[in-house]
Amino acid sequence: MTIAEMVELLVGGLAIGCIYSLIALGLSIIIRATGVLNFAQGEVVMLGAMFGLATYRLVPLPFPALFVAGALFAGVMAVIIELLIYRTLRVRRVPMVNIVISTIAMSILLQNGAQLVWGSEPIAYPRLFALEGLQLGPVRVAPQLVWIVVLALGMMLALQLFLRFTRAGLSVQAVAQDPEAAQLMGINLTRAVASTYGIAGILGGAAGVLLGSMFYASFNMGFLPGIKAFVAATLGGLGSIGGAMLGGIVFGLIETFTATSISTAYKDAVGMVLLIVILLVLPQGFAGAMRRGR
Amino acid sequence: MKLRNLAIALGLSAAFAVTPASAQIKLGVFGPFTGDAAAYGQSQKEGVEIAVKEVNAAGGVLGKKFEIVYADDAGKPEQAAAVALRLANQDEVTVLLGSISSGASLAASQIAAQTETPQIVITSTAQRITTQGNPWVFRSTIPDTAFAESLAAFVAKKYPNKKKYAFIYVNDDFGKGGFEKFNAKAKTLGMTLVADEKYARGDLDFTGQLTRIRSSGAEVLIEWSRYAEQALISKQKKQMGLNIPLLAGDGTPKYLELAGDAAEGVVYPTDFAIPTAKTAIGMALVKSVKDNYNRLADYTHAQAYDAVKLAAAAITKAGSTDKAKVRDALKTVEINGARGVFKFDAKGDPTHSAAMIVVKGGKEADANE
Incomplete structure (x- = not known):
């Protein structure tokens, strides 16, 4: 492998890794705030991609606008699902496992619903970027990959600012640490949990528009990335925000380099072996390892 | 007891079997009319309908008109076997025309052999459909x-x-x-x-x-x-x-x-595309599909169309609707189809070769030009 090829693969791995990071972040903040592993997160990704596409068909806006539209719609959908279903279950004080199972049901329901609305064939995303790569010396980089990295990193930065410096963000953090104490301090639990789902939805929807533009949109496009994001979140340390970001990027890079240097036939298998190894050796992920190091 | 029941059953089935000779020749057309591959099923229907209309307008076969009996297999092998059985036994079709996906065609071909009904597969390219030693199966598409x-x-x-x-x-x-x-x-x-x-x-x-x-x-x-x-x-x-x-x-x-x-x-x-459709029959088919259905003809149209024409030619050649005779006639029949001169080889596959397409300006063009 030449250096130029290494750099190209690095950019490719970074782009797909950033997408995993966005989905993993959504999973992580929901786990932190409510303890629920949200299996429907992948379908939120799909909704974002589909809505971005629908927006483009109505008004052919530039890519960053579609990105925002897809993300917002997925966020709204996630809040609706949370308020209608998960919250109702929570209020009835059902065991946690029931809520997790309801997220699986939601995932299947959303896939089937999307299949009815948008059909079972993949739908091409509009071509928003020049296809030919930019030639930088011996290295060729697709403009699309650069956009993906920039937008995803921007999204992660926005999340950090939101969590640190806004009242809503701080109440989300407080609920994640101790829901009861937070409620005693006057934080509206329903609103904080709903905003958590909303943020996770926005992150997922953003990932969906990026994934759709990279490949295509289809009713089951979110399923596999959802699973991979779970591995990424575990790699980073479930519930850790920094861990989810790092885990996604590392997982994307591992996947890309495995495909090139070992064999593409084992690409997915390597990811799953990695998951088992992390659970055995480093159950707290990167975040745990860092805390232990301190 | 058992013997008596059997005797009654035999008597009943004999009584029902005495039906008047039908004035029409039935073609059992099955394919994915619903589900993921429904677009192919739609083309199959259109190709069949155009060919049947032409055959009937020219006076039919052996003085009888073709009648189409449709059955939906949804692209699923188990459903294809079930509908093929129904077409062969209940509808008593002379020829089975289907299906689209290889799994469905293969499952139906077992039924074709059991019920001794000739089957012409439409678009399934999997090699093994015609290499299982099943003498009742023929294929309209060229294999992979x-x-x-x-x-x-x-x-x-x-x-x-x-x-x-x-x-x-x-x-x-x-x-x-x-x-x-x-x-x-x-x-x-x-x-x-x-x-x-x-x-x-x-x-x-x-x-x-x-x-x-x-x-x-x-x-x-x-x-x-x-x-x-x-x-x-x-x-x-x-x-x-x-x-x-x-x-x-x-x-x-x-x-x-x-x-x-x-x-x-x-x-x-x-196997067939508009830019490589150079035969008069192929070009006429493209026009019929456009005029009747306002769609662009694809290879499924041509394969379904030719399958009907092959059935018609074989029944004419056999001089009867006896299924074994029709099968033997299919082995040697030769027609001018939408894809040119068409006949089957010893396995039941077509003998013509593929056309080549090149994508030019976002459209298909003939790669040999």
């Missing part, structure tokens, strides 16, 4: 072997100096079939395989495989995929600036839509 061989011959002719090729394919029966058949033919043409890459169905990212193909020094890239992966491979190949010719095992309108301008210059074989 023939596509692979046509493609290899085309590469050798078009690029006589490019001897090193890379092959990327989906890791299942379909992909492996194309890979093996292409290699066998390419070897006899003096070509060498320098990179052999596979992927799992549903994969999205092929940059790993394409990177390795680039460093292998391959001069042409052959790929054997379904349209979604095919479109992504075309796009990512272009993104990486891998500028070697790309030739594919298949191509569909959906591929052209998904790949956009990354499909430009890609070559693939087809």
Whole structure:
């Protein structure tokens, strides 16, 4: 492998890794705030991609606008699902496992619903970027990959600012640490949990528009990335925000380099072996390892 | 007790079996009229209807009109077997025409053999459909072997100096079939395989495989995929600036839509397409499909159309609707179809070869022009 090829693969791995990071972040903040592993997160990704596409068909806006539209719609959908279903279950004080199972049901329901609305064939995303790569010396980089990295990193930065410096963000953090104490301090639990789902939805929807533009949109496009994001979140340390970001990027890079240097036939298998190894050796992920190091 | 019941049952079935000879000849048409592959089923119906209308307008066969009996298999093998059984036993069709997906056609072919009903498969290309020693099954499409061989011959002719090729394919029966058949033919043409890459169905990212193909020094890239992966491979190949010719095992309108301008210059074989429809019958079919259904004719139309014409010719030749006689007539019958002169080989596969398409300006064009 030449250096130029290494750099190209690095950019490719970074782009797909950033997408995993966005989905993993959504999973992580929901786990932190409510303890629920949200299996429907992948379908939120799909909704974002589909809505971005629908927006483009109505008004052919530039890519960053579609990105925002897809993300917002997925966020709204996630809040609706949370308020209608998960919250109702929570209020009835059902065991946690029931809520997790309801997220699986939601995932299947959303896939089937999307299949009815948008059909079972993949739908091409509009071509928003020049296809030919930019030639930088011996290295060729697709403009699309650069956009993906920039937008995803921007999204992660926005999340950090939101969590640190806004009242809503701080109440989300407080609920994640101790829901009861937070409620005693006057934080509206329903609103904080709903905003958590909303943020996770926005992150997922953003990932969906990026994934759709990279490949295509289809009713089951979110399923596999959802699973991979779970591995990424575990790699980073479930519930850790920094861990989810790092885990996604590392997982994307591992996947890309495995495909090139070992064999593409084992690409997915390597990811799953990695998951088992992390659970055995480093159950707290990167975040745990860092805390232990301190 | 048991014997008496059996006797009653036999008596009843004998009583019901005495039905008047029908004034029409029934064709059992089955395919995926609902589900994922319904678009193919639609083309199949249209092709059949156009051909039946023509046959009936010309006075029918043996003085009788063709009557179509439709059955939906939804592209599923188990359902295909069930509907084929119903068509053969209850509807008493003379010929079975179907299906689209290889699994469904293969399942139905067992029923064709059991009920001793001739079956003409429409679009299923899996080689094993006609290699199981089933004398009742015939096929309107050319099998994937023939596509692979046509493609290899085309590469050798078009690029006589490019001897090193890379092959990327989906890791299942379909992909492996194309890979093996292409290699066998390419070897006899003096070509060498320098990179052999596979992927799992549903994969999205092929940059790993394409990177390795680039460093292998391959001069042409052959790929054997379904349209979604095919479109992504075309796009990512272009993104990486891998500028070697790309030739594919298949191509569909959906591929052209998904790949956009990354499909430009890609070559693939087809059994029938509008730009390569050079026969008078083929051109007339394209017009009929346009006039009657306002759609563009595809290979399924041609394969379904020819299947009906073959059935008509075989029944005429047999001089009866006796299913064994019709089967024997199918073995030797020869017609002028939408794809030119059509006859079956000893296995029941067509003897003609594939046409070659090149994508030009986002549209299909004849690659041999």
